[in-house]
Amino acid sequence: MLVALKIKRFDPERKPAAWWSNYKLEAAPGDRVLDLLVRAKDELDGSLTFRRSCAHGICGSDAMRINGTNRLACKTLVRELGSRITVEPLLGMRVEKDLVVDMEPFLASYRSVKPYLINDEPLPADGRERRQSPAERLRFDDTTKCILCGCCTAACPVFWADGEYVGPAAIVQAHRFLFDSRDRGAGEHTAALLDMKGVWRCRTIFQCTLSCPREIKITQAIAEVKQAIVLGK
């Protein structure tokens, strides 16, 4: 089938404002949007710029707005979209070139929740690992699936309105450690979530949950973090 691919472009070295490029490509329904982008770059316009690495939905580098929804280009099939495909960079993030956005503020929010296990207690008597039951592991299983692609944060209207909001992805990461039975740093993971940048800005809009390519129940995770803070866990 013939696909009309429309891509939002930006290159401050060429033009001060963004513009649209239109390409016509022959594609199979089982092709991924990433395949189309690679072919457009290889065959039609070598200046087209986008991020991708694993091409299998694991690294999280090719998040973009596809037909109005944030998705991974490598996990989105032409069949799901039809013959008209519009691709834009993620909203709410500064565009560096074409589909490449500046992820640094997003990663700074990620770092602000101290996304690592905090436990200064002495090791167990046998000097080996801190053990955890399958049920305890299951408690935070959903939030371990995050690949930090940014689809959720860039889909959040609160983040669009105020970029200083840490965003759903950072709260998902806080959840992953807050509900880990081995972790003792609840106050540290949530310290950055207490002020105007934090979790109370969430309005339960559910855009994050709808856009997550890993199908994490993000809004529920955020609600659990709020509840933990209110109740002192």
Add this chain to the structure above:
Amino acid sequence: MPARAPSPAPLRRSWLTVAWTLMRLSAILLVPLVWGHVIIQDMLVGVHKISLDYVAMRWASLGWRAYDAALLCFAFAHGSNGLRQVLEDYIHGQTARRILRVALFLFWLSITALGAAAVIGGVRQ
């Protein structure tokens, strides 16, 4: 990187935690308060039948005064805090936000005081 405090690090709250919690609690209270108010005043009695006699009759009952005072407190506090949240999406400066919060607080306080004076004070015959 600043040195980390040793764990365990317990959970802490902030004034935003309190504001968020009060928002939920007042919302739960508003369900019976507002529905009761709307059903009685607008449907059973009807706005056109609300006369000074009717108001005086409600004023005579301590229960209705408490009901109206509760409705006033929770509805207006809920609304003012909601307005703060919406406006703070657009107002980003720290000083501007502080001015907004003080202004909204004074607005809330004066309207609530005025309403409370009327609800609790009643009519002077």
